[in-house]
Amino acid sequence: MSAPDIPATLARCRDLVTPALQEAVDRLDRASREQSSYHLGWTELDGSPGKGAGKAVRPALALLSAEAAGAPAGTGLPGAVAVELVHNFSLLHDDLMDGDTERRHRPTVWARWGAPAAILAGDAMLAVAVEVLLEADSPYAAVATHLLSVTVRELVRGQAEDVEFEGRSDVGVEECLAMAAGKTGSLLATSASIGSVLAGAPAPVTAALATFGLELGAAFQLVDDLLGIWGDPAVTGKPVLSDLRSRKKSLPVTYALHHGGAAGRELADWLAGTDESTEPELHRAAALVADGGGRGWAAAEARRRLALAEKALAGAEMPDTTRAELVALGRHLADREF
Secondary structure, three states: OOOOOHHHHHHHHHHOOOOOOHHOOOOOOHHHHHHHHHHHHEOOOOEEOOOOOOHHHHHHHHHHHHHOOOOOOHHHHHHHHEEEEEHHHHHHHHHHHHHHOOOEEEEEEEHHHHHHHHHHHHHHHHHHHHHHHHHHOOOHHHHHHHHHHHHHHHHHHHHHHHHHHOOOOOOHHHHHHHHHHHHHHHHHHHOOOOHHHOOOOOHHHHHHHHHHHHHHHHHHHHHHHHHHHHHHHHHHHHOOHHHHHOOOHHHHHHHHHHOOHHHHHHHHHHHHHOOOOOHHHHHHHHHHHOOOOOOHHHHHHHHHHHHHHHHHHOOOOHHHHHHHHHHHHHHHHHHHOO
């Protein structure tokens, strides 16, 4: 069997989800609808049509999970819309909390309309996500909605811990991984299983899909943290060394602090500073993370987590073509260059 064409898979899923997602956003009040449409890339600041934004990976996972259960992709459509709305609700709030004025080379909602607008637009997207899922034509709609609610709670936990960690100097690697499991892994786990829930799949299939998403989330976060230091700005849409500019205690940094010996101690001294760093200082900090083992550990751990994700699918009963698409999509997410 030839390897699945991931761009084609994403395009197929995006074409199915986008009209339903637009219908959901159309329910919002005028201001929230305008800001959400802009954030999603459907419009520009002047109201003209946009180019679209994002690859819609989470909706694709939701649709594929319905197919993994032997159901049509459309069975997972309400779940696909819901997880994409939750994802973007979190991005609107995340941009505000992080003070990010740009996302994908465009002004963020809060930078353009103000903090209250970004909070309200995000809240509106979260509310309509629940509406759409409860209205699903499935006897398991309430079960899927409960899953989504638990996921949002876990996502908020992870985000809250991320904020708390900024003021702590003693955060360990395991704590950091648990935070990432909430902030990133929980929604990917639900995205990869919610379609199967709506399809009424056997519990072992849904559990395998959820494990796949959770481990993929860990791999994704590890790679994202590597890109936050060493990523190409043309690809990431952020300045080079962006996470170090904000002195973020990401996973590679945290590992180097605890296991990096002399490099870790020098890195800790730099992180304790408050002055704005020069470019040479930022490059020195990146070198300390690498010398302290953070870069190598994060890359190896990302590969290990991806292997665990694929192992979860290997033993689950599902169509081989769908399993291959899920594996290929996981590798597409976790094999980004850094």
